[in-house]
Amino acid sequence: MYNVKDNTFLTDLEDGQTGVIVSIVGGRAASKRLADLGLNPGTAIKVIGRIMFSGPVQVEVCGSKLVLGRGLASKIGVELK
Amino acid sequence: MIDGGKINIVLAGQGNSGKSAVFNYLTGLHQHIGNWAGKTIEKREGTLYYKDYTIDVLDLPGIYSLTTYSVEEVIAREYIIHHHPDCVINIIDSTNLERNLIFTLQLMELECPVILALNMIDLAKKKGLTIDFRKLREILNATVIPTIASRGSGLTRIMDKVIELRGEKTDYRVHRYGKEIENCIKQLSELLQDIDLPYPVRWIAIKLLEKDNDITGLIRDKRPEVLERVKQLSQALEEIHGHDSSIVIADERSHLASRITREIVKITPHRKASLNDRLDAITTHKFTGYLVMILILGGMFISVFSFGNWLSGWFESLFKDWHIWWNINLGTTFLAALGWSAIESVLALVQIAFPYILPFYIILHLLEDWGYISRISFLMDNLMHKMGIHGKGCISFIIGFGCNVPGCLSCRIMETKRERFITAVLVTLVPCSAVSVIVFGLVGKYVGLLWALGLYLFAVIIIFIVGKISSKLLLGEPVELIMPMPDYKTPQLKTIFYQTWDSLKEFVFIAAPIVIISGVVIQAINLAGWMPYISSSLSPITVTWLGLPAITGILLIFGILRKELILVMLAAYLGTTNFGEVLSQQQMITLAVVSMFYIPCVATISVLWKEYGWKKALAICILEILFAIILAGVLKRILDLVF
Numbered sequence: 001m002y003n004v005k006d007n008t009f010l011t012d013l014e015d016g017q018t019g020v021i022v023s024i025v026g027g028r029a030a031s032k033r034l035a036d037l038g039l040n041p042g043t044a045i046k047v048i049g050r051i052m053f054s055g056p057v058q059v060e061v062c063g064s065k066l067v068l069g070r071g072l073a074s075k076i077g078v079e080l081k
Numbered sequence: 082m083i084d085g086g087k088i089n090i091v092l093a094g095q096g097n098s099g100k101s102a103v104f105n106y107l108t109g110l111h112q113h114i115g116n117w118a119g120k121t122i123e124k125r126e127g128t129l130y131y132k133d134y135t136i137d138v139l140d141l142p143g144i145y146s147l148t149t150y151s152v153e154e155v156i157a158r159e160y161i162i163h164h165h166p167d168c169v170i171n172i173i174d175s176t177n178l179e180r181n182l183i184f185t186l187q188l189m190e191l192e193c194p195v196i197l198a199l200n201m202i203d204l205a206k207k208k209g210l211t212i213d214f215r216k217l218r219e220i221l222n223a224t225v226i227p228t229i230a231s232r233g234s235g236l237t238r239i240m241d242k243v244i245e246l247r248g249e250k251t252d253y254r255v256h257r258y259g260k261e262i263e264n265c266i267k268q269l270s271e272l273l274q275d276i277d278l279p280y281p282v283r284w285i286a287i288k289l290l291e292k293d294n295d296i297t298g299l300i301r302d303k304r305p306e307v308l309e310r311v312k313q314l315s316q317a318l319e320e321i322h323g324h325d326s327s328i329v330i331a332d333e334r335s336h337l338a339s340r341i342t343r344e345i346v347k348i349t350p351h352r353k354a355s356l357n358d359r360l361d362a363i364t365t366h367k368f369t370g371y372l373v374m375i376l377i378l379g380g381m382f383i384s385v386f387s388f389g390n391w392l393s394g395w396f397e398s399l400f401k402d403w404h405i406w407w408n409i410n411l412g413t414t415f416l417a418a419l420g421w422s423a424i425e426s427v428l429a430l431v432q433i434a435f436p437y438i439l440p441f442y443i444i445l446h447l448l449e450d451w452g453y454i455s456r457i458s459f460l461m462d463n464l465m466h467k468m469g470i471h472g473k474g475c476i477s478f479i480i481g482f483g484c485n486v487p488g489c490l491s492c493r494i495m496e497t498k499r500e501r502f503i504t505a506v507l508v509t510l511v512p513c514s515a516v517s518v519i520v521f522g523l524v525g526k527y528v529g530l531l532w533a534l535g536l537y538l539f540a541v542i543i544i545f546i547v548g549k550i551s552s553k554l555l556l557g558e559p560v561e562l563i564m565p566m567p568d569y570k571t572p573q574l575k576t577i578f579y580q581t582w583d584s585l586k587e588f589v590f591i592a593a594p595i596v597i598i599s600g601v602v603i604q605a606i607n608l609a610g611w612m613p614y615i616s617s618s619l620s621p622i623t624v625t626w627l628g629l630p631a632i633t634g635i636l637l638i639f640g641i642l643r644k645e646l647i648l649v650m651l652a653a654y655l656g657t658t659n660f661g662e663v664l665s666q667q668q669m670i671t672l673a674v675v676s677m678f679y680i681p682c683v684a685t686i687s688v689l690w691k692e693y694g695w696k697k698a699l700a701i702c703i704l705e706i707l708f709a710i711i712l713a714g715v716l717k718r719i720l721d722l723v724f
Contacts, residue, residue: 024328028292028325028327028328030561031325031327031328032148032291032327032328032331033145033146033148033563034563035327035328035331035332035334035335036145036146036148036183036184036187036331036335037145037146037180037183037563037565038179038180038183038335038338038339040328040331040332040335040336041324041332042332042336043335043339048365049362049365049366049367050367051367051459051460051462051463052367052463053463054463055367055460055462055463056459056462056463056472056562058365058459058566061180062177062179062180062335062338062339062342063177063178063179063342064177064179064180064565065361065565065566065567065568066563066564066565066566067455067458067459067462067472067562067563067564067565067566068561068562068563069462069466069471069472069561069562069563070463071561072561072562072563
């Protein structure tokens with residue numbers, strides 16, 4: 001079952017939900033950095049937890065845990081799986 | 082007799098891959114830690130004698146890719162290209178294989194001899210991952226050896242392989258990209274065929290398509306016409322794939338890493354959540370995470386300070402008679418007194434380094450090796466962002482509470498110059514253990530413990546405000562936190578020992594010379610009888626504006642050496658340790674606030690100087706002096722209303 005919404009970002013996912021990255025809005029430096037860590041369009045990404053008041057998000061990508069600042073996480077467009 | 086010859090190897094890998102453990106195991110105490118030329122990034126080198134060979138080992142900085150995102154990455158890549166090491170040992174965290182393989186693929190593109198060390202293979206097994214390393218060997222046609230660096234297992238096999246492969250031409254399969262990309266690479270390679278650069282041609286072509294700034298700059302100088310072609314080709318790629326060409330390439334690389342991982346890794350899923358996952362969930366939870374953090378950090382500070390006070394007191398009673406002994410045997414001449422002040426400085430350093438800094442480092446490195454430090458960065462990122470830096474900066478603050486010197490040194494973990502500088506400035510405002518002596522010895526004892534704790538809160542608020550202002554003043558985009566979260570693992574005594582040793586050594590080397598020299602200089606001024614003039618010339622500030630006794634002018638000058646001297650010398654000048662008789666409560670609070678902020682101590686200034694140049698170090702000192710004077714004066718007037 002797919003729940004496809006336009007403009008869903010990583011920050012919109014609930015804890016425990018998994019999405020697939022569809023786009024990364026942002027500068028080339030940040031996108032490149034994310035790509036080097038394995039975050040590319042098409043990659044599955046699971047939100048593990050987050051800190052309140054726009055704190056960072058903890059995610060799981062390619063079997064590794066990663067922490068992303070909220071500003072960055074809000075630029076990663078995802079599709080809910 | 083060692084005559085087998087010399088071999089150069091470098092260790093490369095991502096952070097948390099156990100690279101340091103490998104380095105320590107191989108080189109033991111035959112290590113040399115310096116800086117990369119012109120950079121404030123640590124360069125760790127060591128030597129290993131193995132089977133008649135002298136093997137020089139260089140530990141490259143822990144990095145996540147070989148692009149030019151950070152200084153460390155540039156250093157690593159330039160070193161490999163220009164120094165032609167006999168072998169690059171790629172330390173891979175087996176529990177995060179896929180992410181680590183992306184780096185491996187980049188490393189192999191440099192066409193240097195690579196040996197892959199599948200490290201922490203035991204932890205991978207525990208996680209339910211079975212890795213078919215023979216298959217990985219086949220796929221990449223490169224040497225792959227499973228290792229457990231903390232126990233040294235697999236490392237001799239790597240060294241045997243290093244010797245065996247020495248001088249052989251590398252013949253591993255360089256991975257191929259998709260058809261369109263390969264086509265672009267081929268076209269560019271043909272154009273670049275005879276270019277006079279030390280890099281492999283295929284690698285230059287890939288980097289041009291990845292829009293690497295450094296390489297594009299080099300080609301602009303040598304073959305500007307090629308860039309036109311690069312532009313056309315990347316545009317074509319972007320049209321096909323819908324992304325920037327640099328992303329297209331990174332994308333294919335990581336998909337390749339993902340494909341390889343799927344081929345070689347079998348996952349046995351755990352039925353129950355592992356201990357690691359449960360511990361992680363508690364320590365990063367939005368409520369319990371903070372509770373655990375407060376308990377851990379609180380416990381750390383309480384144990385360090387209580388142990389420190391005990392040991393420092395012990396040292397004090399040990400050194401008590403030395404001054405008398407010195408005076409009896411060498412007299413009280415000008416030179417003898419100067420000599421004593423040099424010795425006194427060394428003793429003072431011993432009294433700070435061993436009781437406070439040493440246990441502090443041990444606990445810190447224990448938390449780091451365990452994997453907890455990254456959790457603090459995660460929990461504090463939010464608050465740190467309000468000051469224009471990200472969560473990792475919090476670590477420097479915590480260290481700064483012990484001592485500002487290692488606190489400022491640790492700012493190196495921040496990615497950009499701007500963030501390093503902001504963090505360092507803020508660390509100098511963190512009340513270190515010496516300042517705590519004043520706060521508790523004066524305010525805590527004579528005004529009340531709540532007032533002392535209030536001063537700490539006040540310091541935190543000041544740091545927050547200064548951070549907010551400096552992040553606005555210093556131009557530049559704040560960097561977002563991107564940080565791999567390591568799994569918890571059993572801390573290794575050996576790793577903690579080596580790291581503590583390194584940190585302590587660095588502290589002593591940086592602090593000792595400047596503390597001794599300035600101790601002697603100030604003593605010389607004192608012996609020359611100039612101090613009364615200084616204190617009277619400072620009295621408009623100390624007496625009129627701050628409402629303190631004139632003597633504090635001298636104390637504050639001595640306090641630059643070590644902050645707690647303010648209290649020690651106060652007792653010496655007054656001939657009593659009952660400060661309640663000579664200072665009012667307002668005066669105590671004012672003096673404590675001035676001591677907190679008025680200037681970093683000399684050892685900290687020397688670090689600022691070394692890391693950011695004398696201009697910035699001087700600017701920080703002047704600004705902090707003005708800031709502390711204004712702040713304490715205003716506070717004094719408010720306190721006058723309260724008391």
